[in-house]
Amino acid sequence: MDDIDRTIISLLSQDARRALSDIGAHVGLSPSAVNERLRRLVASGAIQRFTVAVEAQALDLPILAFVWIALSERADEAAFRAHAAADPQIEECHHVTGEWSYLVKMRTGSLADLETFLAGLKQQGFLGRSQTVLALSSPVPGVFVPPCAG
Amino acid sequence: MDDIDRTIISLLSQDARRALSDIGAHVGLSPSAVNERLRRLVASGAIQRFTVAVEAQALDLPILAFVWIALSERADEAAFRAHAAADPQIEECHHVTGEWSYLVKMRTGSLADLETFLAGLKQQGFLGRSQTVLALSSPVPGVFVPPCAG
DNA sequence: TTGCGGTCATGGATGACATTGACCGCACAA
């Protein structure tokens, strides 16, 4: 993992369909050399997968919510994680420091779906307390372009 | 945007390097037809861009923090957004309901970098109050695979 | 029913591209 690798990752973050020859021109390597580095980056797990950034509106998921969760005392933590992983509405689920146990980031089609999700948690005995925060807008898109060369 | 489009998006979310013929086999279309749909999905903005999912550890960014921010009374909201957008450490910045104005999700190399970020906000007069929550682990990876066919 | 226009998928030709393997040079250790 040197500066060239980081530059390659940065370029791919912006556009993962760039040609190897194009990347090579940026970093001063042949397409083959870039391909070999790319293979290693994927094999090592540094690049987890190639994917697409999707506009939530296009998928009819206008609600973006952050839900703070404190598990109930009798909750099985592993079961909760499995539950979260299985719900396609959940984009992220983080174990966090502080007052709450988990922070869940989720997209739903409506506020009713959000209520249903929380009701499900309660019914299965996971939920101690929770607090929901709605996102109104995102001034910074979810772009993750890692620092280039440094 | 019909079920076929949604399926295409779902397949690309898992692996954006799938061949058009492979996608076509899943949805029952020819490669050309898939290509045409893909072109429209990109043109309409439903697919914002092709990118790669990067493991933060590989980039020496072990700290994942959520920072709640209440702007100071004299803060210029647009300036704050520009400031956030310009910081490569910030992955997301959401305008939210409730007690706080903004929720910032950021990755840094160290806790010191986090302090530096907050100090910078204060120095520029943006910061009213703030509260930082650290993520310890992510039981659910940041995969966003939209619901398929439904 | 028939005729028409628009939308959308098909299939094949073409060119670009990823991929592979052989070869080369350099750094390092014995």
Add this chain to the structure above:
DNA sequence: TTGTGCGGTCAATGTCATCCATGACCGCAA
């Protein structure tokens, strides 16, 4: 100096995206 391994270039090959002409299907109006 010599052997070894890593990481690069270059050229050949096969796959694939892309483009275009053609044709099927659907809704609508006469």
